[in-house]
Amino acid sequence: MxxxxxxxxxxxxxxxEPAGIRAAIREAAPDADADELVELWQGHVETEQRRIVEGERPYAPSDVLDREAAQVATNTDVVPKxxxxxxxxxxxxxxxxxxxxxxxxxxxxxxxxxxxxxxxxxxxxxxxxxxxxxxxxxxxxxxxxxxxxxxxxxxxxxxxxxxxxxxxxxxxxxxxxxxxxxxxxxxxxxxxxxxxxxxxxxxxxxxxxxxx
Missing domain, CATH: 3.40.50.1000 (HAD superfamily/HAD-like)
Incomplete structure (x- = not known):
């Protein structure tokens, strides 16, 4: 080979990636269940990427999908590091x-x-x-x-x-x-x-x- x-x-x-998202969520929503919101965030991104691959949604770059996920999870525009x-x-x-x-x-x-x-x-x-x-x-x-x-x-x-x-x-x-x-x-x-x-x-x- x-x-x-x-x-x-x-x-x-x-x-x-999950640790970065978790830290961003804890900063934006200290009293929330961070693990649950990480799952919600990543689930949104995975679902939307799948819809794009299958032609159900026009292409949108990952930063757009992450902003959507941030709104769903924390109602903010937090950007994970x-x-x-x-x-x-x-x-x-x-x-x-x-x-x-x-x-x-x-x-x-x-x-x-x-x-x-x-x-x-x-x-x-x-x-x-x-x-x-x-x-x-x-x-x-x-x-x-x-x-x-x-x-x-x-x-x-x-x-x-x-x-x-x-x-x-x-x-x-x-x-x-x-x-x-x-x-x-x-x-x-x-x-x-x-x-x-x-x-x-x-x-x-x-x-x-x-x-x-």
């Missing part, structure tokens, strides 16, 4: 020593810039689903990475903590690596991914062994 570039999901995989997982920044730096790194996120362009700046994420290239006017797992989003990398899909490795995201990547021929996170969508028995890793350091070790 030869890998030309690593393609990273960001929300959940590299930044702790999403912090990286402890291994994310160092892990990306280590992986960049041997691979090109491409961020591929459902976050819109504006949100993606804000997330990358706050979390300290660094890429060779960052791509937003906004470029395709749809959301993962629509194949058109993964094809953005294929087109931008100028490499065949089988030489790209999609890295995510969401099994549904990896299945979407497989639909266009990308290789896949599952990274375990507390907030992810874990694989089921029928999933067959190329790598199963505990964190980015583990992924770097497995890729190094694969190159030997």
């Amino acid at each position: 030869e890998i030309d570039a690593l393609v990273f999901d960001i929300l959940g995989t590299l930044v702790d 999403l912090s990286p997982w402890p291994d994310s920044v160092e892990g990306l730096a280590r992986l960049a020593e041997n691979h090109r790194l491409i961020g591929l996120s459902n976050a819109g362009r504006r949100s993606l810039l804000r997330i990358n700046a706050h979390a300290g994420l660094r890429w060779h290239l960052a791509l937003s689903a906004e470029e395709a006017q749809t959301y993962k797992p629509d194949p058109a989003v993964y094809e953005l990475a294929v087109g931008a990398s100028d490499a065949p899909p089988e030489r790209l490795l999609m890295v995510a903590t969401h099994a549904w995201d990896l299945r979407g990547a497989q639909s266009v021929g990308l290789r896949t690596a599952y990274v375990a996170r507390p907030v992810g969508d874990p694989p089921v028995a029928t999933d067959r991914f190329d790598f199963y890793t505990e964190d980015l350091a583990d992924l770097a070790v497995q890729l190094a062994k694969q190159r030997m």
Whole structure:
């Protein structure tokens, strides 16, 4: 297996999205049940993204959906700050020593810039689903990475903590690596991914062994 570039999901995989939303909710509504409102927030975003993918709603970027969710959850326009997982920044730096790194996120362009700046994420290239006017797992989003990398899909490795995201990547021929996170969508028995890793350091070790 030869890998030309690593393609990273960001929300959940590299930044702790629920924790960021929870902190924003607690600031806006200190007496509310933050966990319940996080679920409400994320449920709204997931539902609306699904409606867009299925053609039931015109495309709207993620910052619009987040503003809607904030109104539903807190009746404010609070904007969450999403912090990286402890291994994310160092892990990306280590992986960049041997691979090109491409961020591929459902976050819109504006949100993606804000997330990358706050979390300290660094890429060779960052791509937003906004470029395709749809959301993962629509194949058109993964094809953005294929087109931008100028490499065949089988030489790209999609890295995510969401099994549904990896299945979407497989639909266009990308290789896949599952990274375990507390907030992810874990694989089921029928999933067959190329790598199963505990964190980015583990992924770097497995890729190094694969190159030997």
